[in-house]
Amino acid sequence: MQNLRRVTISQRRQLLAERHRLTPTLGTNDIAKIARSVIALHSSDPVTLYLSAMARMTSPSFAGVDNALYKKRTLVRHHAMRRTLWVVTHDDLEICHAAATRRVAEADRKRTLKLLAKNSDLDAVDTWLAAAETEVLTYLGQTKRASTREIGDALPHLKVPVQIAPGKPYSATASALSRVLTQLGFDGLIARDQPTGGWNTSQYQWTLMGNATTADLDDIATDDARSRLARRWLWAFGPAPLSDLQWWTGWPAGITRNAVESSGAVQVLVESAPDVWEDGWAIDGWAIDGCDEPRPTAPWTALLPGLDPTSMGWKKRDWYLEPSMVPDLFDRNGNGGPTVWVDGQIVGGWTQTPTGKIVYRLLTDVAKERIAEIDLTARRLETLLGDRRFKARFPAPIQSELVNDETG
Secondary structure (H helix, E strand, O other): OOOOOEEOHHHHHHHHHHHOOOOHHHOOOOHHHHHHHOOOEEOOOHHHHHHHHHOOOOOOOHHHHHHHHHHOOOEEEEEOHHHOEEEEEHHHHHHHHHHHHHHHHHHHHHHHHHHHHHHOOOOOHHHHHHHHHHHHHHHHHHHOEEEHHHHHHHOHHHOOEEEEOOOOOOOEEEEHHHHHHHHHHHOOOEEEEEEOOOOOOOOEEEEEHHHHOOOOOOOOOHHHHHHHHHHHHHHHHOOEOHHHHHHHHOOOHHHHHHHHHOOOEEEEEEEEEOOEEEEEEEEOOOOHHHOOOOOOOOOOEEEEOOOOOOOOOOOOOOOOOOHHHHHHHEOOOOOEOOEEEEOOEEEEEEEEOOOOOEEEEEOOOOOHHHHHHHHHHHHHHHHHHOOOOOOOOOOOHHHHHHHHHHHO
């Protein structure tokens, strides 16, 4: 224990800024590089994708993000770690699918078959689901891409009603087609393409996975992919405790430990809260330029959106987020809302009002000159958004409070 290398909070914050391209000198207009810097960009809230990418761009633009997704197609949407919808590069798609999505897909198929058997009028649900999947794949092979509604109009017999949570106050009726599409997505056979609405909607068109990427999702063995993903995560988010990687991936403890031990990582001590040390893991040579200390980063501020991969990258957040702020900045399910950052630390929350103004509240003391930088960042974001409006899909309490304060 005495001989293990120690990684301080200051070092972790410097690495966070450097690896996640949050310092002004490390921005780029290459969206694929941005995605790779955090392994994958969150896309459960479609707004997050754009605002996370643009916070790391040298010349932020909506067109730049759209170009990467829908013209150059250097990125793909796919469910992976913790059933979250991500946007990843083709190379990382292979790793994430094999390391995380396969396990999710297997569990979800069992869940779908059970749901159809218990809550629909279908017989031989295994046969029905297989036939339905074949029909959807055949249809998309002919049309190249189509929305859920268009697929339902073309294959109306797949819109079998299914009762969701019968007998419960929140019971509802859904279409079996939605489960078919979700399952094909988990299996890596189809992908979410351009949305049918605007930048802040999640009603996507569907396309065959082969139209979205050249990646071979069956090319990597599961154990090898887990080892590679663990190594990627430790480079982007480490050094860190094992529990952080376990939480981020959604893996059981045993799988997480095996993946890390086979990744070539080394043990260290990490400062997880002021003067609190615990066992952690790092990629050997993690310090930038091989120095004992990460090189000092330039001062920086950022307004990161809800569910940003940096805000949500670790389970234990005391080293960049004071525990007293959590009830204001995270909802009851642990989803982070839009946050204000200064030099590797969350210092408050922000939101957009119905008039388009960016408003924020600081929850800790910040030097006046840094507040001026935050103001400038907020005004730049207002200009960038223009007449676009959005609401965080998973708002924290502070977002509602800020809007109420502004509108009276």
